Amino acid sequence: MALPCCFGRFWRFLRPRFPPSPFQLVSLCFAIASIFSAVWIMLRGGSVLRSLRQPIGAWVLGVLGLFGYHFFYFVALANAPAVEASLIAYLWPLFIVLFSALLPGENLRWHHIAGAVLGLSGAVLLVSKGQGLSFDPAYGLGYSAAIICSFLWSGYSVLNRRYRHVPVNAVCGFCAGAAVLGFITHGMTEVWVSPNPSQWLAIIGLGLGPVGAAFFVWDYGTKHGDIQILGVASYGTPLLSTCVLIAFGKAVATPVVIAGCILIVAGALLASRELLFPTRVKRV
Structure with a gap:
């Protein structure tokens, strides 16, 4: 499962080890993704050029979805406390569930919404560690960027269903486009810093x-x-990362953490009830 917040979580881990140039980092990562995916396509006998011949709408959606999320995510982190900004940005799974009702052939039921709310509640507990949140109006710019970030990724994810005929290989081009926009933003706002060998890895x-x-x-x-x-x-992203931290002794399984994990698992099970119990749901 691909989650955009993965990059943000890795960035917060790497930030003490990497110079403060987030757009340089995201540009390099997208460039590497596009290069390796192009090589992979060719090794499998495919055509990179054929993969890139897609409707302009798919290109706009793909490039702006990938780059736009990261752009506003870093703007949010730079202008608001990390915990609050991250949680606002992490509303996108809930928005995906709600926006899916606009798609033809999709049925949004109560257990989908309830499952998303339970998952969000669990994520809040895991990220805030039960210490509460403080939304200061002084950080309005950061909060606004975070909400735009969540709308962008949820909108991209839902609208992407309209381009189901576009092959997955086209993401190679979308990553390249995001890398170009990232390098432009980096050149306008940051100073290039040469990574050392461990940072390159x-x-x-x-x-x-x-x-x-x-x-x-x-x-x-x-x-x-x-x-x-x-x-x-x-x-499940904060759930898995928390479990890894606990397994390596970097976090403690406190009652708040356990409650957050239970809420996330319960939300996922509730939202999946039609897949887990198809016969039972059909009879209701």
């Missing part, structure tokens, strides 16, 4: 994973999968 890892394969998987899922369940299941 981290950048390549990000380009292959959270900014590479993940977006290809997400593209396929939003075009051909169950969009409501996909949205709710996206709250």
